[in-house]
Amino acid sequence: MQLILHSGTGRSMVIEAIQNLAKDHDIVKARKQIEEAGKEIGQAHDIQTAMMSAECDGHPVEKSILLIHAQDHFMTSLAVRDMAKLMVDLYEDLKK
Numbered sequence: 806m807q808l809i810l811h812s813g814t815g816r817s818m819v820i821e822a823i824q825n826l827a828k829d830h831d832i833v834k835a836r837k838q839i840e841e842a843g844k845e846i847g848q849a850h851d852i853q854t855a856m857m858s859a860e861c862d863g864h865p866v867e868k869s870i871l872l873i874h875a876q877d878h879f880m881t882s883l884a885v886r887d888m889a890k891l892m893v894d895l896y897e898d899l900k901k
């Protein structure tokens with residue numbers, strides 16, 4: 806559940822950063838918000854890494870629909886964050 810929590814929080818923070826950028830046009834603020842979101846996503850990454858390390862050490866991780874759902878949340882948060890960074894770059898270029 807922690808993987809879902811941190812991934813979802815990070816993704817929501819990134820989306821909020823882009824929504825705020827569209828409203829107030831503050832590129833610096835958007836980048837900072839995305840960076841903060843990255844900390845949540847980083848926590849999710851740490852959880853995923855711990856699970857993979859445990860399995861590599863011979864401690865099987867139960868494969869369940871919940872784990873699949875958690876992985877889906879994590880991968881989506883990474884994609885959203887990366888696209889948001891590109892959107893901010895594009896916005897900055899268009900503003901020049």
